[in-house]
Amino acid sequence: MFDALTSFVTEQFAALHGHVFETGVLPVLHELGLGGYAEQAFDGTEFFLIGAIEVTMLAVVFGLLEKWYPAEVQSDDGAKRVDVIYTMLHRLGFIPLLMFLLLAPVVDKLDGALRMHDIIPWKLEDALPFLNDSPWLSFFFYLVILDFVAYWLHRAQHQINLWWALHSLHHSQRQMSFWSDDRNHLLDDFVMDGAFALVALLIGVAPAQFVTIVIATRVIESLSHANLKVSFGRIGEYLLVSPRFHRFHHGIGVGHEGVTRGVNFAVLFPIWDVLFRTANFENNYPPTGIRDQLDGKEYGRGFWAQQWLGLQRLVHVFLP
Amino acid sequence: MNFRLLKSIVILGLAAAFNLHSMSSHAEVVVVLNSGEGTVSLIDKTTMVETKRFPVGKEPHHLMATPDDRFLIVANATSNELVFLDPLTGEVKRRVDKISDPYQIGFSPDKKWFVSVSLRLDRIDIYNGADFSLIKRLLAPKAPSHVGFNGDSSLAFITLQDSNELAAFDLNTQSLKWKMPVGKMPAGVWLTPDDKYALIGMTGEDYVQVIDWRTQKTVKKITTGKGAHNFLPMGDGNRLLVSNRVSNTVNIIDQSTLAVIDTIDVPGGPDCMELTKDGKQLWVTSRWIKKVTIVDMVTKKIVKQIPVGKSPHGIYFASHAARK
Numbered sequence: 001m002f003d004a005l006t007s008f009v010t011e012q013f014a015a016l017h018g019h020v021f022e023t024g025v026l027p028v029l030h031e032l033g034l035g036g037y038a039e040q041a042f043d044g045t046e047f048f049l050i051g052a053i054e055v056t057m058l059a060v061v062f063g064l065l066e067k068w069y070p071a072e073v074q075s076d077d078g079a080k081r082v083d084v085i086y087t088m089l090h091r092l093g094f095i096p097l098l099m100f101l102l103l104a105p106v107v108d109k110l111d112g113a114l115r116m117h118d119i120i121p122w123k124l125e126d127a128l129p130f131l132n133d134s135p136w137l138s139f140f141f142y143l144v145i146l147d148f149v150a151y152w153l154h155r156a157q158h159q160i161n162l163w164w165a166l167h168s169l170h171h172s173q174r175q176m177s178f179w180s181d182d183r184n185h186l187l188d189d190f191v192m193d194g195a196f197a198l199v200a201l202l203i204g205v206a207p208a209q210f211v212t213i214v215i216a217t218r219v220i221e222s223l224s225h226a227n228l229k230v231s232f233g234r235i236g237e238y239l240l241v242s243p244r245f246h247r248f249h250h251g252i253g254v255g256h257e258g259v260t261r262g263v264n265f266a267v268l269f270p271i272w273d274v275l276f277r278t279a280n281f282e283n284n285y286p287p288t289g290i291r292d293q294l295d296g297k298e299y300g301r302g303f304w305a306q307q308w309l310g311l312q313r314l315v316h317v318f319l320p
Numbered sequence: 321m322n323f324r325l326l327k328s329i330v331i332l333g334l335a336a337a338f339n340l341h342s343m344s345s346h347a348e349v350v351v352v353l354n355s356g357e358g359t360v361s362l363i364d365k366t367t368m369v370e371t372k373r374f375p376v377g378k379e380p381h382h383l384m385a386t387p388d389d390r391f392l393i394v395a396n397a398t399s400n401e402l403v404f405l406d407p408l409t410g411e412v413k414r415r416v417d418k419i420s421d422p423y424q425i426g427f428s429p430d431k432k433w434f435v436s437v438s439l440r441l442d443r444i445d446i447y448n449g450a451d452f453s454l455i456k457r458l459l460a461p462k463a464p465s466h467v468g469f470n471g472d473s474s475l476a477f478i479t480l481q482d483s484n485e486l487a488a489f490d491l492n493t494q495s496l497k498w499k500m501p502v503g504k505m506p507a508g509v510w511l512t513p514d515d516k517y518a519l520i521g522m523t524g525e526d527y528v529q530v531i532d533w534r535t536q537k538t539v540k541k542i543t544t545g546k547g548a549h550n551f552l553p554m555g556d557g558n559r560l561l562v563s564n565r566v567s568n569t570v571n572i573i574d575q576s577t578l579a580v581i582d583t584i585d586v587p588g589g590p591d592c593m594e595l596t597k598d599g600k601q602l603w604v605t606s607r608w609i610k611k612v613t614i615v616d617m618v619t620k621k622i623v624k625q626i627p628v629g630k631s632p633h634g635i636y637f638a639s640h641a642a643r644k
Contacts, residue, residue: 011610011627018588018609022568026589026608030546030566035505035524036463036481038565042608042631043356112441115420116457120400126417135358135375206378206398208356 013049021045040100043211044093050215051091058219062178062226071229071247071285074175078301083179085303090182091218099193107197123204142205143213144269149199151272153192154265158256163191165313169306172299174289176250178226181218185310217268225250229285237281238274241266244285251286252294349410350594350603350637351392352612353380354629360394361612361628362410365637368614368624372410376403382424382592383634387431387449392636395422395436402452407638416452420445424466428473433491435476437464444478446494456494460487466550468509468518470533477518477533479506486520486531500536502529510551510560512575513644519573521548521562528562530578540578545569552593555641563590563604570604570615584620586613592634595641605632 025045029035074080089095114121124141125131131138157167166188173180184192200210224246231237231244241264249255249264256262263280266272273279293299300306350363354373358380362372377396385392385407392407402416402425421438427449428435434447442461447454462482469476475497476489484504490497504524511518517539520529528548530540547566554561560573563586570590572582588606590613595602601623602615610630614623 007627014610014627014630021608022589026566030524033504033524035547035566038523039631108440112443115438115441115443116459118454118457120418120420123399125399132377132415133375138375204378204398206358208358209378 017046017049020049043208044097047093047096047211047215051093054215054219055087055091058178058222062222062228065230066177066227069229070227071243072227072287074177074227076175079173079175080177080179082301082303082306083173083177083183086182086184087179095182095186095189096193096214099189102190103194103197106194107201111201121201121204125204139209139212142203142209143217145203146196146199146205146213147217147266147268148272149196150267151265151276153195154267155262155278157188157192158262158265161317162314163188165317166191166310168290168313169299169310171250171256171288171290172293172306173250174287174293176225176227176247176288178222180225181221186307187310187314220268231283238270241268241270244283245270245281247285247288248280248282250288251284252289253291254284254286255280255288257291348637348639349408350612350635351383351405351407351410352605352628352632353383353394353634354610354631355379355381355633356631357629358396359629360405360410361632363612363626363628365639368626370626370628373629374412376412377401381633383636384425384427385636387427389638393425394634395419395425397421397423397438397440407636418454419447419452420457423464426467426469426476428469428476428491429471430473432473433476435467435469435489435491437467437478439463439465439481444476444489446476446489446491458489458494458496460489460496465507466509466521468511470511471515475533477509477511479509479520481505481507481523484524486518488533498536500531502531502538503527503541507548508550508562510553513557517578519551519560521550523547523549523565526564526567528573542573542578542580544571544573544580545583549590550592552595553641553644554595554599555597555644556599557644561593561595561602563593565589565591565607570602582620584615584617586615586622588613588625591632594635594637596637597639597641599641603635603637605635607631607633 021042025041029041157163166185169185170183224241226243228243232242245264263278264273300309348365350365352361358375358378359373360376361370363370378398380394380396383394391404394403400420402419404413421441422436423439424437426435431449434449436445444458444460444464446456465479465481467476467478476491478487485499486502487499488497503522506520507523508521518531518533526546527541527543532539544562545564545567547564549563549565552561558575560575562571568587570584570586571580574581586604588609590604591607593604600617602617604613606613611625612628613625616623
């Protein structure tokens with residue numbers, strides 16, 4: 001029954017994907033002389049369609065949940081609107097495409113140069129050959145490694161002043177909701193994606209595998225940002241980042257602004273915060289934002305204002 | 321102990337084992353590479369049903385038999401390895417690692433050289449055809465795509481997809497011999513049986529470019545369909561199939577007249593092909609719809625479409641038409 005349903009959904013999606021690509025994308029690529037990118041465009045079309053379905057489902061399911069179990073009463077819909085734009089730009093693939101176009105040639109050049117010195121980058125399967133036979137296990141191993149890297153990169157975003165100048169944009173949302181996950185400065189995205197691309201090269205993550213990991217994890221990341229008074233219970237809180245766990249990280253004065261510059265950095269698995277003593281499991285749902293916003297510091301309301309102010313903060317770190 | 325029961329179980333077991341053995345020795349398998357999900361689909365050629373799908377490595381695009389036909393080589397581009405399968409059962413027999421980004425692969429006709437083309441990294445590798453030891457790695461910008469060889473195995477012809485060129489590499493000196501401009505996005509390479517012309521599928525155009533490779537002159541453009549991509553000979557030493565990924569057709573080209581003699585509709589981005597020995601059935605990977613399409617070559621109608629994995633690319637079965 002379940003197999004039949006899965007197979008039906010997969011086939012329907014494949015038909016939709018094929019139809020959109022063949023009638024809408026491929027002819028345009030061919031006319032523009034960009035047929036060489038057909039395979040990347042095919043994957044991009046899938047990314048777009050999955051994103052569109054995902055955003056619709058998030059809006060319905062998480063939207064209703066936020067109405068029923070809110071962590072805080074939110075009145076300023078205007079403040080959330082810009083987060084919707086960030087979500088669309090990311091999840092429908094526009095910003096990932098931009099990052100791919102900027103980063104892929106650099107990574108390929110580096111990889112190609114290594115090959116000319118007879119260096120073929122290592123991959124996880126070299127050390128653990130059994131991963132060749134189990135895509136699920138392989139997916140899980142790569143997920144854990146990338147989440148571990150994400151934990152340390154996230155700590156760096158808070159501890160390196162230059163990087164915080166950009167990442168603070170993400171924390172400046174005082175009406176945090178499931179739309180807020182992708183609210184990032186473009187340069188912040190570029191640095192993060194560049195770091196992940198290097199790690200992927202070092203451990204041999206295939207591009208298709210990387211995209212699957214991104215798609216699979218971003219629903220959890222949307223949930224962790226949701227305005228929900230929800231924790232995963234005594235054991236669950238140690239297993240997966242919950243709305244409570246991550247809201248505490250965003251909490252003004254408590255989450256990301258402590259003496260050691262914060263707690264609860266994990267993106268998916270809180271175990272990293274437990275291991276490196278940055279976890280806080282206090283059952284508390286503080287208001288979100290950055291302390292200096294209380295003194296009137298402006299982080300911008302619209303997309304371009306936020307991007308511009310982020311660049312200004314970056315310059316001020318160099319030239320205080 | 322109930323010996324009668326035990327005896328019955330043993331007899332039934334032996335019968336079942338014999339039955340399985342006889343089934344496996346009769347049921348021919350079709351091997352399909354699902355490049356987008358890193359798996360191999362095995363299809364029962366008689367029943368036309370996918371019987372198994374298993375992980376093989378990262379980005380398996382192309383496959384070919386070893387010169388002795390004992391193994392089927394799957395090139396896993398991102399895994400940097402070759403996987404050797406039993407061509408009759410699809411079972412994994414061994415892996416050869418340290419093969420850099422093998423996107424397209426080919427043995428020279430004299431079996432001396434094994435050439436691996438790295439589309440993503442602008443490289444071609446020339447290996448010893450006997451033991452896969454690397455002889456030379458060469459720069460081949462931009463986006464080397466497919467490979468073909470001349471009759472005496474002295475040259476490997478490589479299409480350069482992004483710079484719109486055809487390159488000829490001298491295999492004996494392992495160096496670039498010449499390059500010439502061709503149409504947009506050249507892909508498949510095929511040498512005519514008289515070794516006179518190189519036929520190039522122009523995926524960015526709607527034709528096959530015919531090149532006199534000795535003089536490096538274009539002698540003809542055979543109009544096919546949009547997205548002319550890959551070739552497969554029909555085994556009679558004359559007719560040649562070409563898949564057109566954008567127009568969703570397959571053409572039959574007469575190599576003696578260098579003209580299209582028939583057109584078959586094959587939906588879903590037809591890419592790699594395999595033809596039965598009797599020439600009656602054509603199996604095609606339909607890249608964009610996760611299916612393998614089977615065409616009756618007598619009626620030119622679709623017999624069946626079989627769902628497989630994401631982005632099916634290479635396809636093979638043992639009882640195929642001769643590669644001529």
